[in-house]
Amino acid sequence: MxxxxxxxxxxxxxxxxxxxxxxxxxxxxxxxxxxxxxxxxxxxxxxxxxxxxxxxxxxxxxxxxxxxxxxxxxxxxxxxxxxxxxxxxxxxxxxxxxxxxxxxxxxxxxxxxxxxxxxxxxxxxxxxxxxxxxxxxxxxxxxxxxxxxxxxxxxxxxxxxxxxxxxxxxxxxxxxxxxxxxxxxxxxxxxxxxxxxxxxxxxxxxxxxxxxxxxxxxxxxxxxxxxxxxxPLVISSSSSNKDANSDESGCIEWLDNQKERSVVYLSFGTVTTLPPSEIIAIAQALEDKKIPFIWSLRDNGVKTLPKGFFERSKEYGKIISWAPQLEILAHRSVGVFVTHCGWNSILEGISYGVPMICRPFFGDQKMNSRMVESVWQIGLQIEGGNFTKSGTIIALGTFFDEGKGKVLRKNVEGLKEKALEAVxxxxxxxxxxxxxxxxxxxxxxxx
Structure with a gap:
């Protein structure tokens, strides 16, 4: 030996x-x-x-x-x-x-x-x-x-x-x-x-x-x-993480045709699953406000969507089963990231300067969510801890006004700069x- x-x-x-x-x-x-x-x-x-x-x-x-x-x-x-x-x-x-x-x-x-x-x-x-x-x-x-x-x-x-x-x-x-x-x-x-x-x-x-x-x-x-x-390893290793064929769903091409900071990106990781009532509430809010969106949603979640939503929302949104998350977050058109607050997602949001709406589920996610809202001040927790139509509309609205949304974006941009300096x-x-x-x-x- x-x-x-x-x-x-x-x-x-x-x-x-x-x-x-x-x-x-x-x-x-x-x-x-x-x-x-x-x-x-x-x-x-x-x-x-x-x-x-x-x-x-x-x-x-x-x-x-x-x-x-x-x-x-x-x-x-x-x-x-x-x-x-x-x-x-x-x-x-x-x-x-x-x-x-x-x-x-x-x-x-x-x-x-x-x-x-x-x-x-x-x-x-x-x-x-x-x-x-x-x-x-x-x-x-x-x-x-x-x-x-x-x-x-x-x-x-x-x-x-x-x-x-x-x-x-x-x-x-x-x-x-x-x-x-x-x-x-x-x-x-x-x-x-x-x-x-x-x-x-x-x-x-x-x-x-x-x-x-x-x-x-x-x-x-x-x-x-x-x-x-x-x-963040996502920055120092990003070149090896990117896949030339990772945009089979056409997300990046679709984002290229959207206005700067106008798109909501929704993803809740590979483990967590939203309750049907919350999927419906998000869909209703997006449809009510006609906000451009990309939603990473697996097939069982798609089946829960309100009848006809998939077809009605095609003109201003995309629903896909898997998303090239790094490339999406790096795109100029993305204005807010709706996330479950897993650590990798939090770091990716910070690394690409995208403020967040948090809906934590388990483990360290509630702690991460608290840090996002109260300590780093780069996002907010969804009201009441669960998605409702009215709560989702209010949360999304925060990021598209010139008041608090501007402050949150400035704060996350500041952390992005510090992350880049660190690596x-x-x-x-x-x-x-x-x-x-x-x-x-x-x-x-x-x-």
Whole structure:
């Protein structure tokens, strides 16, 4: 078993938008490491199939399918049941495949990079005497909330003052795992253990930029060994993300014929699904105001639309099952982004200077939504937390007047400039942090 070359273990959390950013991180790191570096990517079969089918020819990455917790012969579960089965199968499923990878390659691991959720990576790294680098795929705001889980749970007030936050937060903004009745459930337990063990990581890597949350980042740095914001990855990796055939639905050509900042872009991610009543409310609002729109809506959602809406709205809108989101947000015609507030979507909105209307569902989305409206002031939350016809009309109207809409747009343009500065090749904060990350990975050999 040799230690003469770098062998990096990559441990993915296979649900939501977690595994794909880890792969993006690998692609970003690869050119700065020796050409014979081995990456072993540990993930469930379903998740591996999903992310690697979109990014073929990863010759330097060896893919390992770990057990997802589903017993042979059983039907593949979905949603919460699938997540809980996977969590119950950890860490043994990772340990088994990692031993296999070392035996197959003949090279000991020199570093572990894992999704921050997978807190037990600290124990693996300690046994191997190698660095553990934790990758938090969301923002520093939501990470900070998890680190203060015990403080939040000891508070019986509806309003919270959390160190590092410049404004008061609501208990209702907290991720459900933080305020769960018990921390013994699979997800609450995993995230609480993460909070208790994250100080053991040699570095915490975030897909964000320091200037977005400077006070929170300062607080994180007082608790963790190294805090490295290296994003937004969407800017630094955008050239590799674009697909020459990504506009099969003709969105960009359609946008070229619209007025500047006149179009509403609606997308709620690949996991969340709007209730039928909210789909109808949005459609009614769009039709009432005849606002130009592009709506990424899957087939089951299209079936919910008011009768005849699809045909009536064709003259001023487009409904598509999949959208080239980066290209749409980058287009001069897009004036507002209606989103579920997943972290990737938030960063993309900021990176392309598009203000947002937020309709969060779960996880960190409520926290992100609060930051968008109250802290960064680059958008607003939908009134009452759900789409109604009147609430949607009011929200959309905000972005097409010369008052508040102008302020929100100016604020998001300011953050866009800071994001671009962060990834500047000479001395951007994210570039400097990335250099630290590469050196940490490159310089260690297991003993």
């Amino acid at each position: 040799t230690t003469s070359q770098l062998h990096i273990a990559l441990l993915a959390f296979p649900f939501g938008s977690h595994a794909a950013p880890l792969l993006t991180l690998v692609q970003k790191i690869t050119p700065f490491l020796p050409s014979n570096t081995i990456f072993s990517f540990f993930n469930t079969s379903n998740s591996n199939t999903s992310i690697f089918s979109k990014t073929p020819n990863q010759e330097n990455i060896k893919i390992y399918n770990i057990w997802d917790g589903v017993k042979q012969g059983n039907e593949t579960p979905i949603g919460r049941e699938a997540i809980e089965l996977f969590i119950h199968s950890t860490p043994t499923n990772f340990e088994t495949s990692m031993r296999e990878a070392e035996e197959e390659t003949g090279v000991k691991f020199s570093c572990i990079i894992s999704d921050a959720f997978l807190w037990f990576s600290s124990e693996f790294a300690n046994k191997m005497n190698v660095p553990w680098i934790a990758f938090w795929t969301a923002g520093s705001c939501s990470l900070s909330i998890h680190l203060y889980t015990d403080l939040i749970r000891s508070n019986d007030e509806t309003l919270l003052n959390i160190p590092g936050f410049s404004s008061t937060l609501k208990m209702s903004d907290m991720p459900p795992e933080v305020i769960a009745e018990s921390l013994k459930g699979p997800m609450p337990s995993m995230l609480h253990n993460m909070a208790l063990n994250l100080h053991k990581a040699n570095a915490l890597v975030l897909n964000s930029f320091e200037e977005l949350d400077p006070i929170i980042n300062k607080d994180l740095k007082s608790k963790l060994q190294k805090v490295l914001n290296i994003g 500047k090749l000479d001395n951007g904060s994210s570039i400097e942090n990335f250099k630290v990350l590469v050196e940490l990975i490159k310089c260690h050999k297991p003993t």
